[in-house]
Amino acid sequence: MTTTRYALCNCTILDGTKDMQPQPDMTVLVDGETIVSIQSAAIPLPDGFEVVDLDGAFLLPGLINLHSHHFGSGKPSKVLGEGKIQDLVMLFSKTGLGRKYLLSVMKKAVHNHLHSGVTTVRGVGDFRYVDVEVRDLINAGKLEGPRMFVSGPALTVATGHGDGTFAEVGDKPADFRAMVRDRVAHNVDFIKICTTGGVMDSSVPGEAGLPKMSVEQARACVNEAHRLGMKVASHTEGPEGLEVDLIAGVDTVEHGCPIPPDMEALYKLKGVCAVATVSVALPMAKLDPEVTHMPAVTQVNSQLVADRIIQGAKDAVRKHIPLGLGTDAGCPFVTQYDMWREIYHFSKLVEVSPAFALHTATLVNARILGIDKLTGSIEEGKCADLIVVERDPLEDLTALRDVKMVMARGNLIREPHVDRMPEVDAILDTLL
Ligand SMILES: [Zn+2]
Structure with a gap:
């Protein structure tokens, strides 16, 4: 049986709110579809959560x-x-x-x-x-x-x-x-x-x-x-x-x-x-x-x-x-x-x-x-729609290009795979 409780550890949160600031050294607990806790990495983890070490990466709303x-x-x-x-x-x-x-x-x-x-x-x-x-x-x-x-x-x-x-x-x-x-x-x-x-x-x-x-x-x-x-x-x-x-x-x-x-x-x-x-x-x-x-x-x-x-x-x-x-x-x-x-x-x-x-x-x-009570930011009680990127998008938005993990309604995709069209990408990159 697959676990439905995750502890997303060792991440910097960008929570999606208007004046978001990076919140380093955080842990996000997800139970089923829901974000149940956002806490400092210093707080001990409760039992029963599968640990996913994000290795200092940035965690954002989907x-x-x-x-x-x-x-x-x-x-x-x-x-x-x-x-x-x-x-x-x-x-x-x-x-x-x-x-x-x-x-x-x-x-x-x-x-x-x-x-x-x-x-x-x-x-x-x-x-x-x-x-x-x-x-x-x-x-x-x-x-x-x-x-x-x-x-x-x-x-x-x-x-x-x-x-x-x-x-x-x-x-x-x-x-x-x-x-x-x-x-x-x-x-x-x-x-x-x-x-x-x-x-x-x-x-x-x-x-x-x-x-x-x-x-x-x-x-x-x-x-x-x-x-x-x-x-x-x-x-x-x-x-x-x-x-x-x-x-x-x-x-x-x-x-x-x-x-x-x-x-x-x-x-x-x-x-x-x-x-x-x-x-x-x-x-x-x-x-x-x-x-x-x-x-x-x-x-x-x-x-x-x-x-x-x-x-x-x-x-x-x-x-x-x-x-x-x-x-x-x-x-x-x-x-x-x-x-x-x-x-x-x-x-x-x-x-x-x-x-x-x-x-x-x-x-x-x-x-x-009309779904901002449900999703769109990282908040306790909201749906676990989350993405992980390695670099800080506030410094460089191209960091969003390579998403390392995706969680949609609590389902974790550990290794996302996009079917890219390299010839189209190369053309579009000339506009950056
Ligand atoms: Zn259209």
């Missing part, structure tokens, strides 16, 4: 990724680049074999999340409710993986973001209300809508982030979701879309854009949170199109969106609007094992301290998910 997809690995591919091939792939996904394939891709994705230190992830749009199936397998103990919150397929309009791939199309408000009810019937955790276009579905410069959903359409989604107790996350990469979101009353604005004073007031009035995803626009904006193999227009639009995301995040921090972090994993050049890059780029480009970035990726993200 990371939380608020924005991920699982239908791809992050390796750039032309398969979902519109046109005939995409149509064929989507037809295949509707077959039994296609579903099996999607399931295997998704299992690998959640493995990489967990083994890279992400113990909670929010899936913001996947095909055919495979995300719901995977979440349920994990919760039933049949699959190792992070705690998951999933939306099923996103809601969009014709020619909108995700049309033809991870989203389904509506038109009239009644369509959207029915689509929301359908998702609730499939047991999703929240609703994802696409208020504006995105980089990958724009073909002329400046098109990325143009509004697609009307206030009436977005409001139909939001009102029906809220009536059924669901929150709404919105893909938004432009100013007109932000206005639609905030008038309609979504709960989280994903990606984001600069926040003028009237929008700041609406954010605060309605208690809306922002979720930045610096990782997704940066590579295609900053890398040579010869390296990305993307058309020149993609670089122009990525730069536009990257500037908006970064300025939006800066505005949110400065105006004290709750701001979380995600990666948009599954998109080109965004892997499921690179939450650490998001934290790194967020700190550098949004100009916040490593402690603030780490706090955002743990306790703030937990708060946005």
Whole structure:
């Protein structure tokens, strides 16, 4: 029988709170899923705990990724680049074999999340409710993986973001209300809508982030979701879309854009949170199109969106609007094992301290998910979602790249193994 009580000894704690300071020479006792004691290494250990000597390493809360997809690995591919091939792939996904394939891709994705230190992830749009199936397998103990919150397929309009791939199309408000009810019937955790276009579905410069959903359409989604107790996350990469979101009353604005004073007031009035995803626009904006193999227009639009995301995040921090972090994993050049890059780029480009970035990726993200009583920091009584890294991330956030151990809901992974793509890593490392 495996033990479920651990004494994580000889570690320096970074607890995930706002002004966290390293707490050296500590011991954390875990019983089942729960952190039962945080104590000085000088205090003798009680009986019945398996000792895990962390050898002076740093113990942190598990990371939380608020924005991920699982239908791809992050390796750039032309398969979902519109046109005939995409149509064929989507037809295949509707077959039994296609579903099996999607399931295997998704299992690998959640493995990489967990083994890279992400113990909670929010899936913001996947095909055919495979995300719901995977979440349920994990919760039933049949699959190792992070705690998951999933939306099923996103809601969009014709020619909108995700049309033809991870989203389904509506038109009239009644369509959207029915689509929301359908998702609730499939047991999703929240609703994802696409208020504006995105980089990958724009073909002329400046098109990325143009509004697609009307206030009436977005409001139909939001009102029906809220009536059924669901929150709404919105893909938004432009100013007109932000206005639609905030008038309609979504709960989280994903990606984001600069926040003028009237929008700041609406954010605060309605208690809306922002979720930045610096990782997704940066590579295609900053890398040579010869390296990305993307058309020149993609670089122009990525730069536009990257500037908006970064300025939006800066505005949110400065105006004290709750701001979380995600990666948009599954998109080109965004892997499921690179939450650490998001934290790194967020700190550098949004100009916040490593402690603030780490706090955002743990306790703030937990708060946005409404699970901060359960996880997001190292506190007695909270769930044992923990990671171990060798170097001090407050001195250098690249320390998060190599996670030495992961504990998710009390389950210890002593030797995490990430299925890396070295060719993608080498390209992304040029952005550090
Ligand atoms: Zn996304």
